Amino acid sequence: MNFAKRFKSISDPTVSDLLKLTESPGIISFAGGTPSADALPYALIKKILPELEIDLQYTPTQGIKSLRERLAKIYSDKWNSKITPDQILITSGSQQALDLIAKVFINKGDKVFVENLTYFVALYAFNAYEPKYQSISAEKISGEEKLSGKLIYLVSNFQNPTGKTISEIQRRNIANAVIAKDLILIEDDPYGELFFSDCPPKPIALLAPENTIYLTSVSKIMGPALRLGIAISTPETIQALTRAKTGMDLCTSGLLQQLAGKILIEPKYQDHLIRIRKFYAGKCGAMLSALKKHMPDSVSWTKPEGGLFIWMELPDKIDTAVLYKKALTKGAAFVPGYIFSPTGKLNNCLRLSFASPTLAEINTGIATLANLIKSNL
Numbered sequence: 001m002n003f004a005k006r007f008k009s010i011s012d013p014t015v016s017d018l019l020k021l022t023e024s025p026g027i028i029s030f031a032g033g034t035p036s037a038d039a040l041p042y043a044l045i046k047k048i049l050p051e052l053e054i055d056l057q058y059t060p061t062q063g064i065k066s067l068r069e070r071l072a073k074i075y076s077d078k079w080n081s082k083i084t085p086d087q088i089l090i091t092s093g094s095q096q097a098l099d100l101i102a103k104v105f106i107n108k109g110d111k112v113f114v115e116n117l118t119y120f121v122a123l124y125a126f127n128a129y130e131p132k133y134q135s136i137s138a139e140k141i142s143g144e145e146k147l148s149g150k151l152i153y154l155v156s157n158f159q160n161p162t163g164k165t166i167s168e169i170q171r172r173n174i175a176n177a178v179i180a181k182d183l184i185l186i187e188d189d190p191y192g193e194l195f196f197s198d199c200p201p202k203p204i205a206l207l208a209p210e211n212t213i214y215l216t217s218v219s220k221i222m223g224p225a226l227r228l229g230i231a232i233s234t235p236e237t238i239q240a241l242t243r244a245k246t247g248m249d250l251c252t253s254g255l256l257q258q259l260a261g262k263i264l265i266e267p268k269y270q271d272h273l274i275r276i277r278k279f280y281a282g283k284c285g286a287m288l289s290a291l292k293k294h295m296p297d298s299v300s301w302t303k304p305e306g307g308l309f310i311w312m313e314l315p316d317k318i319d320t321a322v323l324y325k326k327a328l329t330k331g332a333a334f335v336p337g338y339i340f341s342p343t344g345k346l347n348n349c350l351r352l353s354f355a356s357p358t359l360a361e362i363n364t365g366i367a368t369l370a371n372l373i374k375s376n377l
Helices: 005-009 014-021 042-051 065-079 094-105 120-127 168-180 235-246 254-265 269-294 320-329 359-376
Strands: 088-091 111-115 132-136 151-155 184-188 212-217 229-232 309-313 349-353
Touching: 042 254, 065 088, 065 254, 088 094, 088 235, 094 120, 094 184, 094 212, 094 229, 094 235, 111 120, 151 168, 168 184, 254 269, 269 309, 269 359, 320 349, 320 359
Parallel strands: 111 132, 111 151, 151 184, 184 212
Antiparallel strands: 088 229, 212 229, 309 349
16 A cells, blocks of 8 residues: 555554553553553443433534533633633544644644653654654753743653653743743643542643643543543634544544533542542552562662552663563563653663552562563663
8 A cells, every 4th residue: 555654653563562462361461551440430320321311413523512511610610710611622532632733733843842751642643743852851841941842742740651740830830931932832631630649730721821732531530432532722722623623533422422421410420539549549559569579679660649650760781672572471561661752762661550450460560570670680
């Protein structure tokens, strides 16, 4: 087939090939970023489905008005700031929102700032539009930063892959920097509701509303099968993204929007959020304990306060791409660190997800990885 040239930049099978291997029987997988089946609201959805007034027609491209009104009320209350329905776009997962933003804003050769550790599937969305990447550190951006470019992409809370959260001071510095150079900030926040104790700081979008496109998703709290993303920005930006979405899928599934809207007003929904925060806090604590117990002193890791991920740094001489293959033969899996770098480096790092394995599997799998690492030292 005569594929378009852009296909080469989006067709790398590395990640899909790696993750396919983790589906093999007997593998304890710390690789996937999927939520645990035990943390999804099956009972809540089964209760709501018979009560759903089903409409099988097309919906407005921007999203069902009642759902956008509901979300506008939720975010207005949560952020203590007026958010209107015309500032909200419903997408088919936040991944679609990333592609829409790239389609609307990125010209070939535009400079896009990303952290050297970033959500790799965002890069897949951007790559088709041929940007030039420049690495930045959210922790080092100052209010006087001279960021000359087009767009910045950041995951603000419990970042994938590191689990780190951008502090309140850092958020103010980032907001000042993007306003000073009139840059577009994509603030990706799929994990913000999964905090273990304290709620994370208010979003950067509140500090630079004219420059920010805030993205979130229901995938980690209601279920990936719903494929609902939420974009919040200025009405002008939302209208531009809506026009681009018209040519992509016309509208997000109306049936799933109706279901999500009902879940949001269900009284037991808040109980569900409280439950899964405790659930993941327990999983994270179990993994941190296992790492402390089994790993050699030369290995370090992050200690997230929410989300699904822990980031590990190994001695330089250990290549985690090679270690990955060895780990599979021993019945454990993770994601090698180079995948999260726009430069393809960081060969001595890896990402672990504590979401899906059981507590017993976490201890067994971490012990297995630790033994492999020790044998490679």
